Every structure is written in structure tokens, then in C-alpha cells.
Amino acid sequence: MSRTPRPSVRRQDASGLMRTSSPVLVGRGDQLGALLAAVPRQPAVIMIEGEAGVGKSRLVRELLDSELGPMAVLMGYCQPVGEPFPYGAVLEALRDASDRLARNHPRLSPVAGVIGPLLPELAEYLPEAPASTGDPRTERHRLFRAMRELLSVLGPVLLVVEDLHWADDGSRQLLRFLMGDPPANLSIVVTYRREDVPGGVPLGSAYRPPSGITSVLLELGPLDVDEVRALTSAILDEEAVSAEFATKLHERTAGIPFVVEETLRALRNPAGAVHADGATARRLLDNVDVPVLLRDAMAERLAALPTTATRLAQAAAVLGVPAPAELLGEVAAIGESRVRAALTHALTGHVLHEVDSGRYGFRHALAQQAVYDTLSGPDRQQLHNRAIEALDQVEPRPLVQLAEHSERAGRTAAWLHYGEAAADRAAEIGDAGTATALLQRLLVEPTVPAADVDRLAIKLGQVAHLGLDQHDPTEALERLLSDRRLSTPARGEVRLYRGLLLVRQAGGVEEARSEIEMAIADLTERPDLAAKGAAVLGQPFMGMTPLREFEPWLARTDRYREATDDNELRISLMANEMGSKLHTGDPSVLANLDRLPDTVSTPGEQRQLARAHCNLADACTSTGHFRLANDLLRSGLRYAAECGAPFVVSTARATKARLDWLTGDWDGLAERAGRLLDEYRDLFPVASELCLVLGSLAMARGEWAEATSYLTETGAFVPEESIAPVAIAGCAALATTMLSQDEVTRACVDVDRGVSILRTKGVWAWATELGPVAVATFLAAGREMDAENLIEDVAAGIEGRDAPMSVAALAQCRGRLAEARGQLDVAVSHYREAVDRYERLPAPYFAALVAEREAICLLPSDNDKATEILSTLIDTFDSLGATRDAARCRHLLRGMGGGKPSRRGRRGYGNELSPREQEVARLLAAGHTNREIADVLFLSPRTVEQHAARVLRKLGVSSRAELQAEDLS
The missing domain is CATH 3.40.50.300 (P-loop containing nucleotide triphosphate hydrolases)
Structure with missing residues (x-):
């Protein structure tokens, strides 16, 4: 929880010095x-x-x-x-x-x-x-x-x-x-x-x-991770502090505000560091020098200790993790009889702390580093050697610690042995981040023999492909491609894995395709790996490459699948092939779902089965098979969790967020999608889809600035580096925000960009959200021929395709065109078809939007029916959280000379906020002006002013600034 008693100030003053304390009270x-x-x-x-x-x-x-x-x-x-x-x-x-x-x-x-x-x-x-x-x-x-x-x-x-x-x-x-x-x-x-x-x-x-x-x-206790994140944001005046950086900073500082402030002061580029992913954040923070004040304070405490207690503290600093007294004494070479007294002195001197029952360490990592820095080189080496001897007797052996001590003791052979074993164990238990970090450190060492480099490089690619750490392994694989120690056969495999990682990064799609094509050329002796590359190149949603250029790769993948006896590879190829074909609306896919096995025998096969289910769920979400998508996500997530496939989990969670948006399951969705975006910000395919969801939700609430901020991150402006269906939907949502503000010219720009992507790709099953807003925008701009041509193209493009969402969207588009031409009966017929199709999916928000157009067309001929529909829609939009749409329907009813009838009569709310006042309060807290709120809620500025006054009075705050400091969630 935070309070903002003073206006915020910029992160740097005129002298360029960084602010060293928070302008707000955090936690x-x-x-x-x-x-x-x-x-x-x-x-x-x-x-x-x-x-x-x-x-x-x-x-x-x-x-x-x-x-x-x-x-x-x-x-x-x-x-x-x-x-x-x-x-x-x-x-x-x-x-x-x-x-x-x-x-x-x-x-x-x-x-x-x-x-x-x-x-x-x-x-x-x-x-x-x-x-x-x-x-x-x-x-x-x-x-x-x-x-x-x-x-x-x-x-x-x-x-x-x-x-x-x-x-x-x-x-x-x-x-x-x-x-x-x-x-x-x-x-x-x-x-x-x-x-x-x-x-x-x-x-x-x-x-x-x-x-x-x-x-x-x-x-007063330490701050938690969220509070450390808020404190960092306040000190650096940076809103987008990554969750990974905050987590690592909390680990390093134990959440003590002063230590957080001193650590941020010591960072060379704090403004850039706070956006770092987990691996980068750890590297940056581990390399921060101990702040002078902390170093001096720890030196003072050490000086007050007896010699044995100092040695025990230094042993703890070398071990680096909390340890029992016996292990500390063994590393410090202190006899058993003296360990207890030495430990007591170290505890009462506040150098060591009891971290948990029977294990002792430092309050935070910087305190440990301060003590470690007091050791001379020979003393450090001696203690690391003692740590190796002691830890090698522990069962199970702590391989990561043994690798660390071997590296610091200068024992290269032992470091290679323990480091690779630790990476293998980490990969087995699904800890890809630890495995990739260890392998990268080993591969940087110039004394590692060439034969070992091949093996370690391939392992790095394999493990990184399964995990979430992307940037560092990608850069490491790029460096290896120019390493003379890497053999030619291994080079193709390293290049393939680098390409697979690039697919997941913002701006990496085009380079990824090029890298994978070169890798396939180098993998003539490894048809299994060439098949994996071909399967990726056959995925039609990558960038702006047309569908016709993907089809040969899909056919090649099909031949690989039929020829292989490797069950894991077969399932892997099916996961890509079936998902890719279903994205295009290929009707054969769902008819042949039984080709996927029900049971598998190895973790690798289960990982590929998880991928198959989640890929198909993504394609089902894109094309409109929502109930099947939900079932496939449930099974895919279960398989992925059981076998340890964090990247598969990340994509599935993003797909679930998109599915929830499409099916109207919006309760808590913004919070869930926001947390996921924090977690997966560095995985572009995942992050862009989450931004689409968050932007679409903000659009439905009428919060245009927030919507635009998210939607610009969907790839809509860089389609060549995007996930195409997400970028197309992003263009649609951007156009909707512009059209809702009567910015027809700007809406045309977004629509034209989206239609261009759609025509270039040639996958008309992706017209689900763009088609209706494109037709509406063209008609608003007087471009009726463009609207008619688009409808014809969509109809031809989905002919014979299995794309129920696009079929519903096509009916909506035809209704729009008929309405614009004054053919209201025809429009109502098309709208009724669209509503029925959307409801069967189910897609209640889209059904409600079309029903609103139906009601407008019915006004001249059946006012009562139109009134009934609009009255029902107000409840529908309100229950979804579509503030702007509900307000628009109320406005339409008022314009017809009535209002939404109450079932129980008008109630008084006393000191509680009414539903309308809650909407005003939320918009006030978000920083909107009266005029902006009036636009969102279809009210006059004077009415908003009256609502705002009541909101401030009922909430007991004196100003809008004070309201904005409150948590209204």
C-alpha cells in the first residue's frame, strides 16, 4: 500500500544525480x-x-x-x-x-x-x-x-x-x-x-x-516483492519495472528499504536494468558493488567479533547459502567444541542470522558479499576448496554449489564435471533457467575442450527451447556459431535452436525464419532435426510471409511425419502441423483428432502431447471452436505441468486469457492478464496476445488511452515481426477505439493496415474481429465499394473452411452493408443470423454488439421490440463490464424517450456508491477529466460534475488527486 502526499518528481535533477529515496511512502x-x-x-x-x-x-x-x-x-x-x-x-x-x-x-x-x-x-x-x-x-x-x-x-x-x-x-x-x-x-x-x-x-x-x-x-517488517517493485518504480520514476527484476532485487536485499535504495544507487544503469528479464536481472544485481555504507557497517561488526566467529562468518560468506553449524565449522576449520561459541558471537553481533531451524546465513545477499569481499584471494580459494570437500560428502550432492565452488577455486575439470551434472539435474526437474545459466557459464570458459563444447552447446539449445529464459541463451548460441571449437555437425543444430528461440522474441521473426532455413540446409544427416525446423517454417502465423510460402513446408512436415519411427518426433510434428492447418480453417483437422494418442510412455512424448493440445486450443480460439479450445487447454496444461514444460504453459495461459475475452468470462480477467504480462513480458508471442486482451478490455470500458497503449504492443504496427492473427485483431481493436471517438480517418488507417496483413497472409479465417469494424469504418468514410469488396473476399476466403467465428462475422458484415443501403429488413435478417451464430460459440459480447445494431434497425418498424432488446443489452454489457457499451445503450433508450425499466423500483444508495457513481469513481481514479468521462458514459459534463462531487463526498476524500491515490480495485 502506498500514499502520495506530494506530487511526484522526475527521476533526475538538473545535476543528473539519481534520486536516492522514494517520493512516496511504500508498504x-x-x-x-x-x-x-x-x-x-x-x-x-x-x-x-x-x-x-x-x-x-x-x-x-x-x-x-x-x-x-x-x-x-x-x-x-x-x-x-x-x-x-x-x-x-x-x-x-x-x-x-x-x-x-x-x-x-x-x-x-x-x-x-x-x-x-x-x-x-x-x-x-x-x-x-x-x-x-x-x-x-x-x-x-x-x-x-x-x-x-x-x-x-x-x-x-x-x-x-x-x-x-x-x-x-x-x-x-x-x-x-x-x-x-x-x-x-x-x-x-x-x-x-x-x-x-x-x-x-x-x-x-x-x-x-x-x-x-x-x-x-x-x-515494521521488510517489504514484499510487490512493495519492492513499487519502491523501485517510485525511486526511478519508471512505471514498467519488470516483475523479474523486482523478484531478484527482493532476494538480494531481503526487502529492506534502505538496502533496496542503496542497491539501486549502485546500479550503473538502473533505468535500463529494471526492464530486464530474470536472468539479466540476476546478472546485473550480482555484479553490483556492495554500497559503501553497508560495507562499512559490516566491517565494523566483524571487527567486534572474536577471531573464530569471524572465520565462521567468512565460511558462511563463501558457502553463500544458509548452512548448519557443523558444515560452517568444517569449512572454517574450527573444532566442534568451539563452533557453538563462535556461532553465538556471530549471531549476537548481528553478522549471521538463523535463517530457519538449524541453518545460519546472512540477512541479505549484500551482507554476505560484504563479508566475502574481506577475504584475500588465497583465503577465498582455500575456503572454496574446503567447501568442495565438505559438500562432496552430502547426500544428495548439491551439484550447483559444487560447481560454483569448483569455478571459484579454479578447478576447471571439476567445474565442468559438476556444472554439467547440475545442468542435467536441473533440466530433468524442469528448472530450465538454472540449467541454461550453468551451461552458458561453462561455454564462456575458453579452456573447455572442443569435444565438450559440441555437447554443451547442443544441450544449451535443447534446454533453452524448453524454458522461459530467451535473450541470454540466444546471444550465447549466436556467439557459439563463430566459435572455432564448434564442429560443423553441431553448428546446424545450434543454429536451429537459435532460430527457435528467435521466434519468441520481439523483432525476431524474420531472422528466425532465415536462421532455421540455413539450419535445415546443414542438417542433411539429421532428418529428425530438419523435420522440427520444417514444422516451424510451416506455421502460417509468423510475420507477413504469405500462406502459399508456408504450404510447401507443411507438406514437407507431413512427409517427415509419415517416414519417422520416433513417436516423440511424430507427436511433435503433429502438434505443429495440425495446429497450423486448423489456423487456416482446414476442415480435416478436427475430423482426425483421434490421430493424437491418448497415452504416452516418456516425459518427452508427454511434452509434445501437451504442445499438441495447446497448439490446437490456440487454433480453436482463433477460428471459433471455443468449447473444444477450453477442453484442449485443460488437458494440455495438465500434461505440461506434469512433465515440466514452462514455455508450453506460458502459451496456454495466454490462449486462455484470449479465450476468456472472446467468451465473455471477464471477471478478474484484467488482473489475471496483467499478472501474466508481468511474468511473460519477454516472450513476444505470449506478451502480444496478453496486450491484445488487456487493450480490448480497456476498449470495452471506453478507456481509450489505456487501450491504445496496450494495442500498440500487439504487433499491429510491425506486422512483419508479429504473430499475424494477433496483429490483425490488434488493428481491429485500434480501429474500434478510433471509430468510437468519431476519428474515422484514423480508424481507416488502422483498418487498411489490418486488411493489408489479411490479404498478404491469405488466411481469411483470421477476419473474425477485423471484418466487422473494417466494414463499419469503410461505410463511415463513404468507401462503400471497399466494404463490398472486403465482404466478397472474406466470403470467398472462408468458403469450405472450418471457421465458425468468421462465418458469424461475415453475417454481421453483410448486415452492416444492408443497413447502410437502407435495406433494414435484410440487415435485421443478417444480424439475427450473426447473433445466433455468436451465441452458439458462445461469444456473448460480440452477440450483444450485433443485437444492438439489430435494435437500431428495428426502431422505425418495431419500437417496442427495439426497446426490449436495448434494455436487455444494458444488463448484458453491465454484467460483462463493458461500461462504454452499456452507457451507449442507455443513451439510445433515452433518445427514444424512455429509459431502462426497473424491476423493483428506483432504490436509494445513501452513502454507498450507485452503479453509475462506481463507474465515475473508477474513471476519476484513472485520471480522466469530466469531459472524457462524459464521452465514455454518454452524459453531459454537468451531470458528470454532479456525480463526481457525490463520489468524493461518499468516499470521504477532498480531491481527485487523493482519490487517484486510493486503491479502488
Whole structure:
């Protein structure tokens, strides 16, 4: 949760320095709310507890920046000084009380005079100091009473004491006295780190707040991943911080805000790094130097430890992962009898922490790195060798750790042995990211023999093709193609896998086709691999290559499939071939679904079966077999999860999001698609389809800017590098947003681009969403002949094809043309056919849009029927979440002289938001102006202004800016 009390500022100032702290408070909204509620309810005692860097001072600063009314703020800071300064923190705070004393001229009892010698700044406002009693206890009690009395005459006061863990005993006792019986006008806020408090008791003795005062204990913990992401975004003024970067940053910093800020400061290019994928983010963050403040703090802590505890900490730094005490002692070469004492010192010195039961490590990766950096080269090498010896006895052997230690110890042969074994194990359990990272590191090593390079390079291509990490493996394979150690037979296979990875990347389609064609030429002795390449080149949805150029590759794939005895390869080729043919509306595919096996015997075969089901589901979604698509997705996802096929899962989840959009299952869809986009942003085929879904949803809500922002990422503007059916649908949605705003000329631009893609590709089954909006746009622009020609082309293109969504769209197009020509009876007939076909799919949103046109055509001849249809459509659009469409139907009803009849009479909403007010609130929170909201909801700006005023009043906010800071989801 975050709060935005001040306007945001740019990431860099005039000097070019990066902002080093967040302009907004992140992850502490509840705690700040508790503070703001408690402080005015005097007397009040608030204790804020949390580890170093967790944000205690920032929370206090936010409190002090808020509106505190007439309350005076007195600030005191405890310092880690060598010599104690008795009562130092409170005395420092009271120095700021002189103005209040000067204004109030309070009458103080003689006991208050004891403060004068301690605070000469206030002496002129205090009585003369009474004679000393000579009894230290009495003198201390006098002072405490005097302090309390002085605070009681200052009016409303907020006393803040920071870093209580460093306080002298006198300050602790004084605060304990004040907090035990605070004057009625006083609120006290103290902050401390419990781990650094002597004896763990902040006030020196147990404290229980007395009855009758407001008492709050706030325990601040680290931020979670989402909060780290929000903090990063705020600091760098970058909205699109990748989920992968935030996850890796959270791992490295343990979510401690100060450590996050220092790490971002240390990044050389933070603005670019935050968009990185998982592998890149890890590499960038692992290479960040330990910030100076953190390094110095850790050096100070190490210096305070006995030698054995320091050695234990250094062993933990070399191991790099939490470890049991016995393993730490073995690596540190400390005898068993001394390990416990050394570990105790390291724990109490806050160098090591108990990560979980019986395992010890560092609070975060930067602390571990700071200790590791204190070791000399020979010492590091010695400890890594000891780690290898110790870990080699563990069962099962931690192969990744053994590989890491072997590399750092300079033992190349052992590193190759353990690294490849670790990669094999990771691949077996479906952890492709770990496997590819290990293989890439091995292949960079120039001393790896040529024979090993062939094997490792092929493994890298195979594993990367199954996983989600794309950019780094693709670049690694490109480097290998120019590596002299790579043999000619292996080169073709490496080139093939590079091409397969390029297909998944933005801007990689054309290069991918070229690379795969060259690979096939090199794979004459590997017909199985050549077949895989041909199957990819036969997929018609890649770029702007016409269907006629895909067909020879499809035929070649068919011949490979018939000739092979390899069941896994056969299923793999069928997955591509059947999916590709169904995309074009080939009616033979669904008739021959039984060619796919029901059961398989190996994980590889299951992976290909999962791919076959998910590819067919994608084609079914594109052509309109929605129920079958849902069944195939369910089985495909189950197979993929069982055998470990994360890329197949990613494509299936994107297909499911698109299917949900088409079938009207919109509840929570925007949130689900948004999370998936965060997860798969670097996989272009997946990300572009998710952007299409998110853009289409925003379009239906009438949020044009958001819709356009997403739809530009569908490939609509770069069709040669796109997934063609997604790009065509993206053009359709862009045109719809323009047409809805009466921007006919701009809608024509989008429609012409989409029709050009469609004509070039020659796959008319993909006209499902473009056809109707293209015809509507052409007619609005006076281009009736273009509309007629397009209808004829679509009709000819889907003749004899199995494409039920396109058939429904064609009926809608014909209705539009008839309506434009004034043939309303003919139009109604076509619209009724389209509605029936859409409903059978089912595609309720598309059916409702056509039913609206039907109602408009019925207006002159059957007003009652038209009214009935529009009234029903309002409920349909509202239930879907199509705000703009529901509002348009209401507007039509109002124009007919009526409104939607209520089944139960008009209800009052009191202090709750009405449905219309909820729509206004959502649009206000998104930053829309009254005029923009009026356009979306078909209301007058004056009506929107009245709704907006009621929204602000009912939600208890004073401005639109405050509303935009609220979470209305």
C-alpha cells in the first residue's frame, strides 16, 4: 500500500544525480494510518520497532509532514557515542521548547528549576534551581518530575525520540517515567531496533502502558516483492519495472528499504536494468558493488567479533547459502567444541542470522558479499576448496554449489564435471533457467575442450527451447556459431535452436525464419532435426510471409511425419502441423483428432502431447471452436505441468486469457492478464496476445488511452515481426477505439493496415474481429465499394473452411452493408443470423454488439421490440463490464424517450456508491477529466460534475488527486 502526499518528481535533477529515496511512502500505509490516528488522542505512547534500514525514520518523517494542527514537535536523537550523555535525547528535544515557553509564560513549581543547569537555553523561563539534596535518587526523581511538568505546560506536544537502542540509561529511565504517566497533552513516539537493545528491553525494564492512554506498538517488517517493485518504480520514476527484476532485487536485499535504495544507487544503469528479464536481472544485481555504507557497517561488526566467529562468518560468506553449524565449522576449520561459541558471537553481533531451524546465513545477499569481499584471494580459494570437500560428502550432492565452488577455486575439470551434472539435474526437474545459466557459464570458459563444447552447446539449445529464459541463451548460441571449437555437425543444430528461440522474441521473426532455413540446409544427416525446423517454417502465423510460402513446408512436415519411427518426433510434428492447418480453417483437422494418442510412455512424448493440445486450443480460439479450445487447454496444461514444460504453459495461459475475452468470462480477467504480462513480458508471442486482451478490455470500458497503449504492443504496427492473427485483431481493436471517438480517418488507417496483413497472409479465417469494424469504418468514410469488396473476399476466403467465428462475422458484415443501403429488413435478417451464430460459440459480447445494431434497425418498424432488446443489452454489457457499451445503450433508450425499466423500483444508495457513481469513481481514479468521462458514459459534463462531487463526498476524500491515490480495485 502506498500514499502520495506530494506530487511526484522526475527521476533526475538538473545535476543528473539519481534520486536516492522514494517520493512516496511504500508498504507502510497501515502503520502510517495507525500513527495518524493515535498521535492526536493524547496522552499517547507509540513504539516503532524494526531492524536497521527497514524504514522507521521514514515513517516518522511522513508523520511529521502530515497535518498535526497546533501540536508542537520536539525531536531527540540517541547517538552511538562512546561516552554517555545523561538524558541526552530528551534534553536535546526540549531545546526546541523555548518558543512555546516564551509565548505561554507558564507558572512552574520550584522543582522545575532543576532543569535550568542542564538546559541553559531555557533557564530564563524557569524558576531558580532548588538546593541540592545530596541524594542522587532524590535528585533524579526531582528531574523526572520537572521534565514531566515542563512538558505539561507546553500545550499539545509530540515528543519523538529516535534510535532508542543507543540511548543512555538515564534517557531510558526518564522515558520510562514519562511513558508510565504521561501528561494529558503529550504524545510520545520512540523508534528502536530490538536486536540492538541491551537485554532486548527498550526502556530498560518491562513496560506496560497504564490504562487510560492511547498505546500502539508498530512492528515494521521488510517489504514484499510487490512493495519492492513499487519502491523501485517510485525511486526511478519508471512505471514498467519488470516483475523479474523486482523478484531478484527482493532476494538480494531481503526487502529492506534502505538496502533496496542503496542497491539501486549502485546500479550503473538502473533505468535500463529494471526492464530486464530474470536472468539479466540476476546478472546485473550480482555484479553490483556492495554500497559503501553497508560495507562499512559490516566491517565494523566483524571487527567486534572474536577471531573464530569471524572465520565462521567468512565460511558462511563463501558457502553463500544458509548452512548448519557443523558444515560452517568444517569449512572454517574450527573444532566442534568451539563452533557453538563462535556461532553465538556471530549471531549476537548481528553478522549471521538463523535463517530457519538449524541453518545460519546472512540477512541479505549484500551482507554476505560484504563479508566475502574481506577475504584475500588465497583465503577465498582455500575456503572454496574446503567447501568442495565438505559438500562432496552430502547426500544428495548439491551439484550447483559444487560447481560454483569448483569455478571459484579454479578447478576447471571439476567445474565442468559438476556444472554439467547440475545442468542435467536441473533440466530433468524442469528448472530450465538454472540449467541454461550453468551451461552458458561453462561455454564462456575458453579452456573447455572442443569435444565438450559440441555437447554443451547442443544441450544449451535443447534446454533453452524448453524454458522461459530467451535473450541470454540466444546471444550465447549466436556467439557459439563463430566459435572455432564448434564442429560443423553441431553448428546446424545450434543454429536451429537459435532460430527457435528467435521466434519468441520481439523483432525476431524474420531472422528466425532465415536462421532455421540455413539450419535445415546443414542438417542433411539429421532428418529428425530438419523435420522440427520444417514444422516451424510451416506455421502460417509468423510475420507477413504469405500462406502459399508456408504450404510447401507443411507438406514437407507431413512427409517427415509419415517416414519417422520416433513417436516423440511424430507427436511433435503433429502438434505443429495440425495446429497450423486448423489456423487456416482446414476442415480435416478436427475430423482426425483421434490421430493424437491418448497415452504416452516418456516425459518427452508427454511434452509434445501437451504442445499438441495447446497448439490446437490456440487454433480453436482463433477460428471459433471455443468449447473444444477450453477442453484442449485443460488437458494440455495438465500434461505440461506434469512433465515440466514452462514455455508450453506460458502459451496456454495466454490462449486462455484470449479465450476468456472472446467468451465473455471477464471477471478478474484484467488482473489475471496483467499478472501474466508481468511474468511473460519477454516472450513476444505470449506478451502480444496478453496486450491484445488487456487493450480490448480497456476498449470495452471506453478507456481509450489505456487501450491504445496496450494495442500498440500487439504487433499491429510491425506486422512483419508479429504473430499475424494477433496483429490483425490488434488493428481491429485500434480501429474500434478510433471509430468510437468519431476519428474515422484514423480508424481507416488502422483498418487498411489490418486488411493489408489479411490479404498478404491469405488466411481469411483470421477476419473474425477485423471484418466487422473494417466494414463499419469503410461505410463511415463513404468507401462503400471497399466494404463490398472486403465482404466478397472474406466470403470467398472462408468458403469450405472450418471457421465458425468468421462465418458469424461475415453475417454481421453483410448486415452492416444492408443497413447502410437502407435495406433494414435484410440487415435485421443478417444480424439475427450473426447473433445466433455468436451465441452458439458462445461469444456473448460480440452477440450483444450485433443485437444492438439489430435494435437500431428495428426502431422505425418495431419500437417496442427495439426497446426490449436495448434494455436487455444494458444488463448484458453491465454484467460483462463493458461500461462504454452499456452507457451507449442507455443513451439510445433515452433518445427514444424512455429509459431502462426497473424491476423493483428506483432504490436509494445513501452513502454507498450507485452503479453509475462506481463507474465515475473508477474513471476519476484513472485520471480522466469530466469531459472524457462524459464521452465514455454518454452524459453531459454537468451531470458528470454532479456525480463526481457525490463520489468524493461518499468516499470521504477532498480531491481527485487523493482519490487517484486510493486503491479502488
